[in-house]
Amino acid sequence: MIDAMPGDIFSRGQVLNNTYEIEGVLGRGGTGEVYRAINQITGRTVAIKALNSQFSGNDDYIDLMKREEQMRDIRDDAVVRYTECSRSDQGHVFLVMDYIDGPSLNEEMAARRMEPRELLIVAHRVAMGLRAAHRNGIVHRDLSPDNVILKAGSAEQAMIIDFGIAKDTGAGARTIVGNDFAGKYEYAAPEQVEGRAEKRSDFYALGALLLAAFRGEIPFAGATPGEMVRRKQQPLDTSDVQEPLKRLIDWLSAPDIAQRPASADEIVAHLDAMLAPKGRAARPTGADGPTAGRRMGWLLLPVLLIAATVAYFGGVADWIWPPDLPVAAPYRFEARGGSDGAALTGNAPDAETATMLAEAFAARAGARPVPKALTLAQGVPSHIWPGAVADLMDKSDGLEDWRIDVSGLDARVEGLAANSAARRATEDRLQDWARAAGFTLTTAISAGPRVLTVTAVSAMLDKVADCGPLAQNTTGDTYALGDSITVTGSVAQPATKDVIHSRLADAVGDRNVRIETTELNPDICTVRQVLPDLPQAGLSIWLGEGETGTANLSGSYHVDDNPIVEVHLPADVTEGSLWVVVVDNTGKVFNLLPNINFEEQRIDRLGIVENGIRRIRVLHSIDAFRADQRLMAMKISPTDFGKSEVVAILSRENLFDIRRPRDESIASFTEALAEIQADSPENITSVAARLLDSGP
8 A cells, every 4th residue: 555645535544435445546537446345245345446536526436436347247367346436525536446465567578587487377367367358348448467466475366457437537437338539558459559359459468468478568659640550550570578478469569450359369279288297188078068077987897997908917917007206305306418418316196297298308308218207107297396496497498407306396407508698598588487486596507608619719808808908817718617817908988898898798708807008198198009010139128316327127107207218229229310399298299209399309319328238318317407407307296197108209201391389289299190190101110109108
């Protein structure tokens, strides 16, 4: 029940017609409200549907309530029972009907994923209810998940309610059996949208509500009236629905009314056959009836006694009177399939059930079991146990090297899923099965693929790399289950690591992913993307401390430090031109060489040669800058914190035809560099880079 409100028609404790004591509100609609009440005379709990005062004086709505009350002539276990139509002392017209304790199908499908077999059972029950209504000339016209109640939460006790379309306030809802539109567009048949309704319109609604319950969402009927009409002319999309539920929905909801079942009887008969245990058939009754059979039995009794004596001593008594089956405790079922072969053992209550389980195993394993793989025995935990076990094999579909062990009402499933997503889907499917069947389930499912190639991982990494190629720290060609995958390289931002992990997580299965990348910044990565992938060929960058002149091997600097930078080349490299830049963390590129004060680029005219190395200093100490202010120098301040990168480019001819400014935007530099490479793709011969990291 829901909370009471000041404007409610009835209040808790109020007694209607000296009989029905209101206990609380069950729901509210546009035309009225539904209450739970107790009959003070009989003690029976009932539901009361009452019209608001503005509708209680409307002849159309009173007529509607009277027609709904006529449903009391229908006595069917799948239809709510109506008992009375009356008026309160305050003038409110109300209906009294059975109170059904249980969730609506709408509530159930919102709370959990419903299994296809459950929905087949719901369809069977609803079809039985429609059969009873249609035989009395009544078309529901408003069949939807909120008009189907699962008594005690059980699909086997589904019931149809609300034959009055009481939530519609337009004139088109004034009768139960009429031709004007009534119902909900999402579940209405094409002919209903056009203003026509008949018994087969209810079948379309049944198919649509089954599809909604399977997906757990209300179907989209369209945003405009024109779109609604167009959509109704197309079959419902059931591409994700499993057989045989898909086939049933397609049949019920055919846009062409002539393609739907002819009657509810036909649907019930179809579902009777579909839901019956495999291998079982009804036992035929003799043409002369049971009385004639008894007469013949008395005539044959002497013969049978003689035959039985002979049979007993002839060793065939077990065929005439089968011995009692042994009791199996626990009742077991064990099946497996995969690379090591397929096998089946366990128990079955009779030969027909053993055949059914063997057929289910053969369909799952792709191989038939050995004869009499299942031992006939008493002690089956419940009448649904064999069907549930067969369904369990179907629910494990998609697993490699699978194994199913069932002991009583405990089940265990092992196997290898294609990937992590497939494992989650399989485990969810199996847990839904366990809840519906009343089993305790454990799973031990590994996530594949069984073999994962380095090439496949590289292809995935290429799609998320944002700062040059990402590499794998491995010497092999494949990863086995349980191996670690270590990803190295550079990324533009911290979130990229999460993207990499997310990209690999489902695909790598049961393998550990380690992200050991270096986090740079988008500016550095933007420049790296336009640099050609070339060897350094002896070209390198040296970092040092301005105060001491010593090398800084880590590339880390702190406040007030004075970085110095040199480009090193073998002394015998004398041909070509050099261009050196710093990609700053402020969105700029600083052109260190050449610059406004030193325009020389030719290698043989730059730097000094010592011990076979040509050393070309491009960032100087503060002391050197004070002595010659044409030089470039820097001192770390708090505004410089972050990563920068020094890039040296060696080319055959001058890299750029014109002198570039001291500093420029990342976009300006990368655009110019890309154009140069497009015009002279062979000009650049080698590239070297070195990170400079500044912090507190």
